[in-house]
Amino acid sequence: MSSSRFAGKVIIVTGGGSGLGRDYCNAFAQEGGAVVCADINLEAATQAVEDIRKAGGTATAIECDVTRADEVDNMVKEAIHTYGHIDVLVNNAGIIRRRSLVGTTEEDWDKQVDVDLKGPFLCARAVALHMMERSYGKIVNISSIAGIAGCTSTAYSASKAGLNGLTRQWALDLASHGIRVNTVAPGYTATPINAELRQTPAGKRIGETIPLGWGKPAEITAAVLFLCAEESDYITGQTLAVDGGVTTTIDMGSEYLTFDK
Numbered sequence: 001m002s003s004s005r006f007a008g009k010v011i012i013v014t015g016g017g018s019g020l021g022r023d024y025c026n027a028f029a030q031e032g033g034a035v036v037c038a039d040i041n042l043e044a045a046t047q048a049v050e051d052i053r054k055a056g057g058t059a060t061a062i063e064c065d066v067t068r069a070d071e072v073d074n075m076v077k078e079a080i081h082t083y084g085h086i087d088v089l090v091n092n093a094g095i096i097r098r099r100s101l102v103g104t105t106e107e108d109w110d111k112q113v114d115v116d117l118k119g120p121f122l123c124a125r126a127v128a129l130h131m132m133e134r135s136y137g138k139i140v141n142i143s144s145i146a147g148i149a150g151c152t153s154t155a156y157s158a159s160k161a162g163l164n165g166l167t168r169q170w171a172l173d174l175a176s177h178g179i180r181v182n183t184v185a186p187g188y189t190a191t192p193i194n195a196e197l198r199q200t201p202a203g204k205r206i207g208e209t210i211p212l213g214w215g216k217p218a219e220i221t222a223a224v225l226f227l228c229a230e231e232s233d234y235i236t237g238q239t240l241a242v243d244g245g246v247t248t249t250i251d252m253g254s255e256y257l258t259f260d261k
């Protein structure tokens with residue numbers, strides 16, 4: 001294990017068993033943190049934890065469906081029982097149902113909003129009660145560029161935009177308790193959630209319209225760890241888009257970019 005930015009810190013990552021969440025777990029452990037890898041998929045979480053331990057890190061796996069208040073409360077209890085306290089929560093667990101407005105069923109809406117909006121609420125509420133007792137904590141929500149610009153899906157966009165709003169609200173609620181709340185909004189990042197999409201012509205076209213191309217998990221992880229570390233202590237209530245510039249630009253094609261002719 002290399003640096004020690006998170007030595008003595010306990011970090012819960014929801015959805016830590018695969019994709020970006022797994023990358024966060026590895027990085028926190030590499031920087032000395034004790035990681036609670038919570039996932040609805042216990043097998044994936046257990047595998048992630050075994051890999052961290054093999055590399056010399058400290059981690060534990062907990063099965064948790066973030067849409068269930070009883071399981072979330074149990075996750076918090078188990079984390080405190082195992083490591084004594086919680087310093088950081090990364091609200092990462094998420095699903096994606098790509099649907100237009102008229103293609104979104106009530107069931108699509110309920111499922112998406114349950115995991116991506118209610119889940120972070122339940123986790124933040126449970127963890128905040130504990131953090132308030134200690135007058136310290138960091139909560140980082142993982143939203144998406146879909147919460148900033150229209151690009152993906154009705155219920156997904158609603159959940160992620162909602163999470164950006166909650167970030168500002170919770171920052172205000174919790175500042176006097178020493179708890180900082182921020183959001184990282186990843187752009188198009190190559191993970192299992194979009195493996196199929198990346199193989200399609202649409203996926204390739206997406207890559208061409210992002211000024212810096214498809215993102216790598218490590219590039220998102222660096223921003224998440226920054227907002228969880230003490231170096232960002234004066235930052236709260238912010239949503240940081242880590243998206244290769246895609247939400248700040250309009251791609252009109254390469255011909256239009258020959259400015260000097």
Ligand SMILES: NC(=O)c1ccc[n+]([C@@H]2O[C@H](COP(=O)([O-])OP(=O)(O)OC[C@H]3O[C@@H](n4cnc5c(N)ncnc54)[C@H](O)[C@@H]3O)[C@@H](O)[C@H]2O)c1
Binds near residue numbers: 020038041067119190
């Ligand atoms: N990959 C991208 O390009 C991208 C872009 C923007 C935002 N995001 C966001 O990043 C987060 C992680 O995405 P990813 O690409 O790593 O996805 P992923 O599918 O690879 O991983 C998601 C993890 O969440 C877990 N999970 C799903 N439902 C859960 C539940 N109810 N309770 C607990 N765990 C649950 C899954 O088991 C899985 O391990 C999501 O919130 C997603 O919306 C991803």
